[in-house]
Amino acid sequence: MNLLTGAIIVSGILLGMWGLFHQLIVGGAVTMNRDADERSARLFLMSWVAHGAYLSLAGFLPVALLIFHDPYDSAVLTTSIILAFALTLLSIHVIVTTLKYFITPVWIGFILQSVHAVLLYTLYFLYR
DSSP: OOHHHHHHHHHHHHHHHHHHHHHHTHHHHHHTOTTOOHHHHHHHHHHHHHHHHHHHHHHHHHHHHHHHSOTTOHHHHHHHHHHHHHHHHHHHHHHHHTTTOOOHHHHHHHHHHHHHHHHHHHHHHHHO
16 A cells, blocks of 8 residues: 555545544434424435435545455456545535635535545556
8 A cells, every 4th residue: 555545545545534523423413493484394305314414425435446356456456536526516615605614523524535635646646
């Protein structure tokens, strides 16, 4: 295992755990908006859970692939570029929607997913 794959495994585990944490704190996040009606609260709840689930998938999937397969494998590279692109879009969405607020957990998630995306891009372009 080289430094890049080790860094991807570490960042993937961190991002996957952050996604699980994201799903666990959903109750506190939903109760922060007291003015929301039930329909809006349910929509916010589902989007929060889906975001956390995707962060877990985007973190743990490359870890599993790099542990069980060679980094030169085309399936690993294809998965890496697709996840990197999707994480880039998600990072842009997070930055645009939370630009006027400074909520520390949101920025921690943004940094984790951005670093993981950069590492996945690096893996793809170095090993293809």
